[in-house]
Amino acid sequence: xxxxxxxxxxxxxxxxxxxxxxxxxxxxxxxxxxxxxxxxxxxxxxxxxxxxxxxxxxxxxxxxxxxxxxxxxxxxxxxxxxxxxxxxxxxxxxxxxxxxxxxxxxxxxxxxxxxxxxxxxxxxxxxxxxxxxxxxxxxxxxxxxxxxxxxxxxxxxxxxxxxxxxxxxxxxxxxxxxxxxxxxxxxxxxxxxxxxxxxxxxxxxxxxxxxxxxxxxxxxxxxxxxxxxxxxxxxxxxxxxxxxxxxxxxxxxxxxxxxxxxxxxxxxxxxxxxxxxxxxxxxxxxxxxxxxxxxxxxxxxxxxxxxxxxxxxxxxxxxxxxxxxxxxxxxxxxxxxxxxxxxxxxxxxxxxxxxxxxxxxxx
Amino acid sequence: xxxxxxxxxxxxxxxxxxxxxxxxxxxxxxxxxxxxxxxxxxxxxxxxxxxxxxxxxxxxxxxxxxxxxxxxxxxxxxxxxxxxxxxxxxxxxxxxxxxxxxxxxxxxxxxxxxxxxxxxxxxxxxxxxxxxxxxxxxxxxxxxxxxxxxxxxxxxxxxxxxxxxxxxxxxxxxxxxxxxxxxxxxxxxxxxxxxxxxxxxxxxxxxxxxxxxxxxxxxxxxxxxxxxxxxxxxxxxxxxxxxxx
Numbered sequence: 001x002x003x004x005x006x007x008x009x010x011x012x013x014x015x016x017x018x019x020x021x022x023x024x025x026x027x028x029x030x031x032x033x034x035x036x037x038x039x040x041x042x043x044x045x046x047x048x049x050x051x052x053x054x055x056x057x058x059x060x061x062x063x064x065x066x067x068x069x070x071x072x073x074x075x076x077x078x079x080x081x082x083x084x085x086x087x088x089x090x091x092x093x094x095x096x097x098x099x100x101x102x103x104x105x106x107x108x109x110x111x112x113x114x115x116x117x118x119x120x121x122x123x124x125x126x127x128x129x130x131x132x133x134x135x136x137x138x139x140x141x142x143x144x145x146x147x148x149x150x151x152x153x154x155x156x157x158x159x160x161x162x163x164x165x166x167x168x169x170x171x172x173x174x175x176x177x178x179x180x181x182x183x184x185x186x187x188x189x190x191x192x193x194x195x196x197x198x199x200x201x202x203x204x205x206x207x208x209x210x211x212x213x214x215x216x217x218x219x220x221x222x223x224x225x226x227x228x229x230x231x232x233x234x235x236x237x238x239x240x241x242x243x244x245x246x247x248x249x250x251x252x253x254x255x256x257x258x259x260x261x262x263x264x265x266x267x268x269x270x271x272x273x274x275x276x277x278x279x280x281x282x283x284x285x286x287x288x289x290x291x292x293x294x295x296x297x298x299x300x301x302x303x304x305x306x307x308x309x310x311x312x313x314x315x316x317x318x319x320x321x322x323x324x325x326x327x328x329x330x331x332x333x334x335x336x337x338x339x340x341x342x343x344x345x346x347x348x349x350x351x352x353x354x355x356x357x358x359x360x361x362x363x
Numbered sequence: 364x365x366x367x368x369x370x371x372x373x374x375x376x377x378x379x380x381x382x383x384x385x386x387x388x389x390x391x392x393x394x395x396x397x398x399x400x401x402x403x404x405x406x407x408x409x410x411x412x413x414x415x416x417x418x419x420x421x422x423x424x425x426x427x428x429x430x431x432x433x434x435x436x437x438x439x440x441x442x443x444x445x446x447x448x449x450x451x452x453x454x455x456x457x458x459x460x461x462x463x464x465x466x467x468x469x470x471x472x473x474x475x476x477x478x479x480x481x482x483x484x485x486x487x488x489x490x491x492x493x494x495x496x497x498x499x500x501x502x503x504x505x506x507x508x509x510x511x512x513x514x515x516x517x518x519x520x521x522x523x524x525x526x527x528x529x530x531x532x533x534x535x536x537x538x539x540x541x542x543x544x545x546x547x548x549x550x551x552x553x554x555x556x557x558x559x560x561x562x563x564x565x566x567x568x569x570x571x572x573x574x575x576x577x578x579x580x581x582x583x584x585x586x587x588x589x590x591x592x593x594x595x596x597x598x599x600x601x602x603x604x605x606x607x608x
Contacts, residue, residue: 169400265418293521324384328391351390355424355438
């Protein structure tokens, strides 16, 4: 069955067509361009179009005729209100933009963008259209799954794909829903995407998983990861867009199968890897630190270089944390010295400013 | 009963986390947050035990110390790790700590960006019958400078130890500390202004008092009992081998 998105942009048809062609490389994805209109007419047109998802340009007002001057946010807001009243209208709203700056703020916090499920840059759409097309299908599928699950009042842990409640910190469940009030589908989607999948916490991405095990991400790692950690892979909505693992289960695996006496945190990468290789019979390689003299007790990844890092060799960055179970993020000293983190729109946390300035004094 | 004990201790850690989170002066509280959930579980699957486990809580830069040598080290950071396992007991006066590892390390960079470190270690000496009497005075709970943290990194190229010297002695008598007492110890010794601030919180004070009742009262009672009746010296001598019969 095909998946239909509508695409709303104020650009001329000829300029928009390359983006449409690019994502349509994904099998079964159909994109229909929708002509801009006056606000309420546009909303009705979107609803009538009966799509599985909406792609919308951030700036709709650059070439707009007078009276049609609005950005994507009010459109999304109106659609979210309508979908709260009618669950069948709950569908992904994906932002598309040429603005690099938007991605920078967007990647770190949701702030004003929390009306949208995701952001794609137009340059990326051209470069990896097929992949993005598949992700769009996955967004639509996940929304469908959420519509079905929430309308049958499925528990949140089941929605997240957990087999039992023990797998998850109960405070996470409590911070989202009291289990009685039915929340709109997009609120589930946004909580899952922004507060669980995009922020390190109970779920970690592959680079963080490898960092905490001290492992180099080579071919052996790929096999090993599938064999050992499929049992704790995240299987809830948006699973194919975000590869994540429940880290508490990984810790339990470490204690039960590898080493019950010393926790991962207190061992260096080579000590972690040698224990894993010995106990599991794997052939993994310990990953080298970002620079010589850095600690091998990795626990996070440098947000700029995406490489394993012990927070002691880094600086905490500013990021809005909505819940206490979300973890702090760091950049490495190397990124600080070379100031490359600034290109990613990252900034130093206020509690680290003084230490950072002291560190940079001799530069 | 044991589940109830663990759940109460876990709740207390939750209180501590929320007080410190609200104050906002500890750099990264994630390890303390993780300890809350861990505390609900029976250590080693043994239902009669409770456990406090927290690794590498980073308190952030130490700014108030004035006599740091060599000069020029700025913005030292302090990390605290605590593993304290004990028996769930209805009678808090019983000495209930069965395992303790407490590591405090302070590190930073010198002018040449070479890393420097100093460390303190508090542990519970495990007595093996076959070991016989230790050569040196070995209090059951003792602080010593260095410890495994230094031994582990001394040979690596990570740190610059300059002309610093590390020895395993003296082992200084000190009562056991769990996460609550450990955090209070660090605040009081390294972050005086924050300590004074947090002491204004009645709940913080009551958490400290409860931990002291649990871990320190039996400790000091044993020492007290030696002075009351010196022939009862054995339990006290274990804690403080300097006490003779």
